Amino acid sequence: MKRLMGLCLCLLGVFGTCATMAATVRLAYNPRTVDALKIVDAPYSSYCALRRCASNEGSQTLFKYDRTVTLGTPDTSRHFSMQMPGQRTLRLTSGSASVELKVEMFALHLRPYPSAQTGMGANPFQGNMAAGCNQDYYYLGSNYLGVIWKPNSAENTSHCRIDTASMAYRTWTADVEAGPAYRLSIAGYPRLPAGVYTGSLVYHVTNGAGPDFDVGRNSSVHDYSFTLNFEMTVERDLQAGFTEPVDTLELLPAGGWDSWAPGSRPPVLRARAPFSVTTNAPFRVSYRCATLADDGRCALGTFSNHTRAPFTITLNWDNAPPLAPGYPAEGQPNGQGRTFGYAASMGRYPGVFNFVMDDSSPLFTARGKQWSGDVTVVFDTQL
Structure with a gap:
């Protein structure tokens, strides 16, 4: 060359x-x-x-x-x-x-x-x-x-x-x-x-x-x-991007907060981030969370409260690329999240990250405060 x-x-x-x-x-x-x-x-x-x-x-x-x-x-x-x-x-x-x-x-x-x-x-x-x-x-x-x-x-x-x-x-x-x-x-x-x-x-x-x-x-x-x-x-050519704005995602109950009846059981909260990958070589997708709960899950937190509100992240594909050797469908732990590996050699793959908080009760320990957490997503061809 x-x-x-x-x-x-x-x-x-x-x-x-x-x-x-x-x-x-x-x-x-x-x-x-x-x-x-x-x-x-x-x-x-x-x-x-x-x-x-x-x-x-x-x-x-x-x-x-x-x-x-x-x-x-x-x-x-x-x-x-x-x-x-x-x-x-x-x-x-x-x-x-x-x-x-x-x-x-x-x-x-x-x-x-x-x-x-x-x-x-x-x-x-x-x-x-x-x-x-x-x-x-x-x-x-x-x-x-x-x-x-x-x-x-x-x-x-x-x-x-x-x-x-x-x-x-x-x-x-x-x-x-x-x-x-x-x-x-x-x-x-x-x-x-x-x-x-x-x-x-x-x-x-x-x-x-x-x-x-x-x-x-x-x-x-x-x-x-x-x-x-x-x-x-x-040369390896990976094009990846989110198809909707994702600078700030809100975890919301189904139908938004207006649909939640005060005094009822805290609802399940969800958010989603759709994306698309176009590649000509095997690739990886990783996410890492800046805030972690005691059990290692990603979490939201506040500056004034040490309580953490954990949530889960799942990766779903419209047409899943083939898995790379050594990478299970649920990905590998990377210390702050998970890494997924794919053996695709050519194609376009739409997918979505789903964020789910099954138990939102920790949020009510600091009412009126803003709960937040940063998640970094990386697409690369370093397989």
């Missing part, structure tokens, strides 16, 4: 034919953030080092080849060219959960190093881009060139070529480093169960007949491929 890793190059001599190469792209995903999908701590990359990339974009020098082209000829097969692949889609999986990741190669950073015989004279990048791409960047160093090509559409296969037919006749040879820049996206940014999702894409680099990167004739590349391995960590 921290960086592009495992970049392995197999070279014959300085530039030659290799079989395969692989790089691992680690991502973080949380659809509730501004940057829903982002590459985490990507290292130095050839394109992004020159052009600021978005959080879901990256690049790397992924393949090298040598190429001989001819300036001043109408034969377009001898012009400097590059085919770039269109959008690819792969399915990332984590257990039974999956999501489609779209990969677009939206730019290409080329660093040609002309051979000693060719020298640093006229070069094909001084020609005109013929079709398919735009030349976004050009740099002439002491012994190498630097250019960036961008396809007109990253969704479709692009054929990029520099037209050098009108230039003076010359044969030009260079060793080339190619760093494709890729953009990653997920359609609709759905809610997903938390976990690590993995998948791979293989790109082929050929010299005249490939579906992906085609570097043209008279090059050293032969059926060379590289693999992009993706590891996407879907």
